[in-house]
Amino acid sequence: MNNAIFRFPNPGNEPVKSYAPGSDEKRELKKALTQICTEEWDIPLLIGGKEVRTGNTGKVVMPHDHKHVLATYHKAGEKEVQMAIDAAMKAHREWSELPWVERASIMLRIAELFATKYRYLLNASVMMGQSKSPFQAEIDAPCELIDFLRYSTFYAGQIYADQPYSDKGILNRMEYRALEGFVFSLSPFNFTSIASNLNMGPAMMGNVAVWKPSTTAIHSNYLLMKVFQEAGLPDGVVNFIPGQGSVIGKVITASPDLAGFHFTGSTATFNTLWRQMGNNLETYKSYPKIVGETGGKNFIFVHPSSPTLEVATAIVRGAFEYQGQKCSATSRAYIPKSLWKEIKEQIAAQLSEIKMGDPQDFTHFFNAVIDETSFDNIKSYIDHAGQANDAEIIFGGKCDKSVGYFVEPTVILTTNPQYKSMVEEIFGPVITVYVYDDNKYEETLELCDRTSPYALTGSIFARDRYALQMAFDKLRYSAGNFYINDKSTGAVIAQQPFGGSRASGTNDKAGGPLNLTRWTNARCIKEAFVPPTHFSYPFLGEK
Ligand code: NAD
Numbered sequence: 001m002n003n004a005i006f007r008f009p010n011p012g013n014e015p016v017k018s019y020a021p022g023s024d025e026k027r028e029l030k031k032a033l034t035q036i037c038t039e040e041w042d043i044p045l046l047i048g049g050k051e052v053r054t055g056n057t058g059k060v061v062m063p064h065d066h067k068h069v070l071a072t073y074h075k076a077g078e079k080e081v082q083m084a085i086d087a088a089m090k091a092h093r094e095w096s097e098l099p100w101v102e103r104a105s106i107m108l109r110i111a112e113l114f115a116t117k118y119r120y121l122l123n124a125s126v127m128m129g130q131s132k133s134p135f136q137a138e139i140d141a142p143c144e145l146i147d148f149l150r151y152s153t154f155y156a157g158q159i160y161a162d163q164p165y166s167d168k169g170i171l172n173r174m175e176y177r178a179l180e181g182f183v184f185s186l187s188p189f190n191f192t193s194i195a196s197n198l199n200m201g202p203a204m205m206g207n208v209a210v211w212k213p214s215t216t217a218i219h220s221n222y223l224l225m226k227v228f229q230e231a232g233l234p235d236g237v238v239n240f241i242p243g244q245g246s247v248i249g250k251v252i253t254a255s256p257d258l259a260g261f262h263f264t265g266s267t268a269t270f271n272t273l274w275r276q277m278g279n280n281l282e283t284y285k286s287y288p289k290i291v292g293e294t295g296g297k298n299f300i301f302v303h304p305s306s307p308t309l310e311v312a313t314a315i316v317r318g319a320f321e322y323q324g325q326k327c328s329a330t331s332r333a334y335i336p337k338s339l340w341k342e343i344k345e346q347i348a349a350q351l352s353e354i355k356m357g358d359p360q361d362f363t364h365f366f367n368a369v370i371d372e373t374s375f376d377n378i379k380s381y382i383d384h385a386g387q388a389n390d391a392e393i394i395f396g397g398k399c400d401k402s403v404g405y406f407v408e409p410t411v412i413l414t415t416n417p418q419y420k421s422m423v424e425e426i427f428g429p430v431i432t433v434y435v436y437d438d439n440k441y442e443e444t445l446e447l448c449d450r451t452s453p454y455a456l457t458g459s460i461f462a463r464d465r466y467a468l469q470m471a472f473d474k475l476r477y478s479a480g481n482f483y484i485n486d487k488s489t490g491a492v493i494a495q496q497p498f499g500g501s502r503a504s505g506t507n508d509k510a511g512g513p514l515n516l517t518r519w520t521n522a523r524c525i526k527e528a529f530v531p532p533t534h535f536s537y538p539f540l541g542e543k
Contacts, residue, residue, distance in 0.1 A: 006101050007157050011150035013492055014115060014143045019134040019362065025120070026362070029134060032124035033360055036070065036219075043073035043222045045080055045242065048087030049235025052080060058242075060219050063131035064358045064368035064404035070129055073218050076243035081210070081251040084239035088182040088208040089257055091236030096178035096206040100160060104153035107204055109231040111149040114142040118227055122220060126192050127359040129219035131367040131404070134359065136322045139490075141220060144193035147493035148511045152197075152204040155513040159205075164524065171527040176520040178206030180286050181259025183519065184252045186245070186273070187221070188265040189214040189370050190325050194293075195221050197511060198262045199238045200228075205519040207260065209238045212248045214265075216370050245269070253277050256285050260519060263292040264327075264510070266425075267454075267503045270294045289518050293498075293505040295425040296327050296456030298479070298488045301448055301471060302343070303462035304336040304438045310485065311339070311461050312346035318459070318487035319431035320354070320409040323369050328457040328481065328489040328498075331431055332422050334448055336438045344394070351395055351409055358404070368404040369428050375405040378428030381421050382410055390416040391432070417444075423452050441467065445474040456500030457491075459483040480507045 017025040043060070044051040053074045060071040076084070095103075114122055119142050126137040164172040183202040187195035195217060199209045213221035225240045241248060252258060253276040261277065263270055270292040277288055300318060302311050318330030335343055356366040369375050379399045385391040396408035412421055412432040421432040436444040448458075458479035460471040468484060475482065480500030481491055491498040497509035508515045 002099070002101070004101075005161075007161070008104065008154045010494075011147075011154055013494065014146040014150075016138055016143050019138065026134075028120045029123055032120035033127065035121070036124045036128050037068070037360075040069060041071035041219065041222070043071050043218055043242070045074055045076055045084075046225050046229075046240040047080065047084045048090065048239065049229065052083070054080060058215065060129060062128050062404070063216075063370050064406070066372075066401075066404060070219050071222075073222070073242050076241035076248060078247065078251050080241055080243075081248050084210045084241045085182060085252070085255050085257060087236040087239050088210050091208050091234060092178070092182070095203075095208055095234060095237050098206070100156060100206070103204055103206065104156065106232050107149045107153050107200060110200070110228060110233070111146045113227050113231055115146055118223070122192070122223055125220040125223050130189060130192070130217055130370065131359060132322060133364060133367060134362055137359075141192035141196075144191070144493060145196045148193055148197040149200060151494050151511055152201055152516060155516050156204050159513060159517055159520065169529050171529070173525045175523040175525060176205070177523050179259035179289065179519060179521050181257040181288075182255075183207045183209045183260035183262055184258060185209050185211045185262045186249075186265060186269070187211070187213050187217070189216040190322070190327070191264075192217065192220045192224070194264045194510065196224050198264060201511070201516055202260060202262055202519040203233070203237055205516055207519050208236065209262075210252060211238055211240050212245065213240065213242055215242065218242050249273055249276060253280055254283060256283050258284060258288050259286050260289040261291070262519075263294075265294065267294040270505070286521075291506050291508045291515065291518050293327070293500070293508075293510060294503065295427075295454055296329075296500060296504050297332060297423065297425050297452035297454040298328055298330050298457040299448055300330050300333045300459045300461065300488060301445065301475070302333070302335045302339060303441060303460070303464060303467040303471070304338050305464040305467060306339065306461040307463070308339055308342045309346055311335075312343050312350060314459065314461070314487035315343075315347055315431060316350045316354075316409075318489050320366060320429050321489065323367060323407070324429035324431075325370060325427055326489050328491065329427075330459070330488045331426060332451075333431060333433045334444055335433055335435050336441070337435055338438050340435045347411065348395065354409060356406060356408065366409060366429070368406050370405070372401060372405060374428065375399065375401050375407060378407050378426055378430060381426050381428075381430055382407070384420060385412045388419070390414055391419050391421070396429070417447050417451060425454065442470065442474070445471055449475055449478045453503040454500065455479055455502035456504035457481040457483070457488040459486060459488045461485055477501065480504065
């Protein structure tokens with residue numbers, strides 16, 4: 001019987017490899033890329049640890065070369081969704097009652113497998129399946145994925161150690177039970193690490209999950225499942241069911257055992273699922289816990305005291321890394337008239353050096369957007385700006401989907417602070433700039449706060465400390481992750497806990513203790529040592 005009270009040490013972040021010319025990691029990654037590009041995977045559903053093939057299939061293609069098929073995957077129908085729910089519920093008792101250190105050990109083993117044996121295969125899968133450059137793939141998967149796993153064990157220990165005070169004569173305890181049911185995890189295409197964590201965060205706290213991966217991230221997400229299994233995750237703890245969201249969502253939200261919904265994706269999808277759960281409220285045995293991190297319209301706000309080259313660089317990196325498909329990508333900028341000419345020239349100089357194409361060529365900073373639907377949507381915003389009276393395209397704007405879904409890094413300049421692309425999330429490589437009068441700093445801050453329904457990330461650039469303080473106050477609710485003299489992207493687990501409010505989600509800070517606590521159902525236990533033997537109290541004796 002192991003009765004240790006265990007504390008995992010603070011793990012620190014997984015070091016990011018550089019993939020510089022001549023490095024071992026570059027050689028290993030190139031080998032893994034060749035493997036991924038020459039194989040065609042067959043991807044089944046994984047339910048209760050077993051492979052299930054439905055025969056209703058779809059293709060996984062490279063976004064930058066859409067004729068190249070990476071895999072064929074099987075889609076779940078209503079029957080398989082119910083099978084996945086049943087498998088999760090079957091695993092519930094044993095998994096939730098397993099000592100937490102045993103669960104943590106599996107998490108750490110998965111992290112280690114991705115840090116070593118599967119590091120390059122995972123990177124190559126993300127590069128080819130989701131069109132990421134080597135660096136963008138590295139910081140997502142494996143690095144952030146590993147950080148999520150290691151820090152969830154660290155924070156789980158802190159949560160479990162947090163126990164109530166016991167007065168004399170009694171003993172109080174808190175049992176952090178798993179939720180009484182299963183968690184539905186619904187993941188986006190853009191971060192492999194998030195897809196892993198949507199399952200593994202709740203699993204760390206003893207929960208079982210039914211997971212619908214994004215159709216455009218199935219290749220890497222299937223590899224995650226295979227490694228979860230290799231690390232010893234018991235059958236049924238996570239059940240992998242690719243397929244059509246609306247079909248799967250309908251069966252899941254009608255299940256009486258739905259106890260949690262862990263989501264990252266667009267605001268529209270989150271709203272649809274929340275509405276479905278609301279309509280089924282009387283069906284559920286418990287109120288499902290709902291955690292969703294959703295869209296953004298992230299800003300850079302520049303004060304006239306700012307250094308211009310740093311601003312231009314933050315715009316180029318913030319708006320265009322991973323083709324603007326990070327939830328935190330900068331998509332609107334407020335720039336004072338006095339600095340605009342200089343910043344514009346510096347953006348132009350940097351954009352002229354950016355090369356676009358297949359991620360297998362490491363000189364390409366910029367790759368393709370995820371799929372045709374996304375390409376067409378982004379292009380519609382660019383076309384709109386091309387015809388608008390109050391906006392013009394000043395850089396980029398070319399779109400070509402003949403080989404891959406390529407959209408140039410695009411900068412729109414508008415005279416209208418409420419122009420469509422200043423307000424709506426586009427989720428592509430498009431940033432809109434509004435130039436304001438230097439003497440209207442305060443009112444433009446207020447404008448920035450009111451312009452969009454989202455509140456995910458935002459940056460303020462200034463040397464003037466009073467100006468920074470004013471922005472800090474005026475933009476208090478405009479961003480859940482607020483940057484000072486830095487770009488709006490690149491949050492690191494345990495350093496900048498991530499999430500936003502308003503239409504950007506429930507702000508439960510993925511990967512941190514706030515999020516993990518949501519996946520517990522606390523039972524408080526009070527024990528009396530010498531219970532009373534008569535009902536009366538002293539106040540009853542009036543005289
Ligand atoms: P999405 O909403 O289109 O899809 C997310 C998941 O939901 C996918 O698995 C999809 O298949 C599924 N889905 C879609 N419609 C559904 C329905 N009606 N019923 C059930 N499932 C359904 O999002 P995406 O395009 O994969 O990701 C991009 C979005 O995610 C952007 O809006 C971005 O801002 C957001 N995002 C936010 C964060 C954050 O932390 N706030 C992080 C990453 C991505």
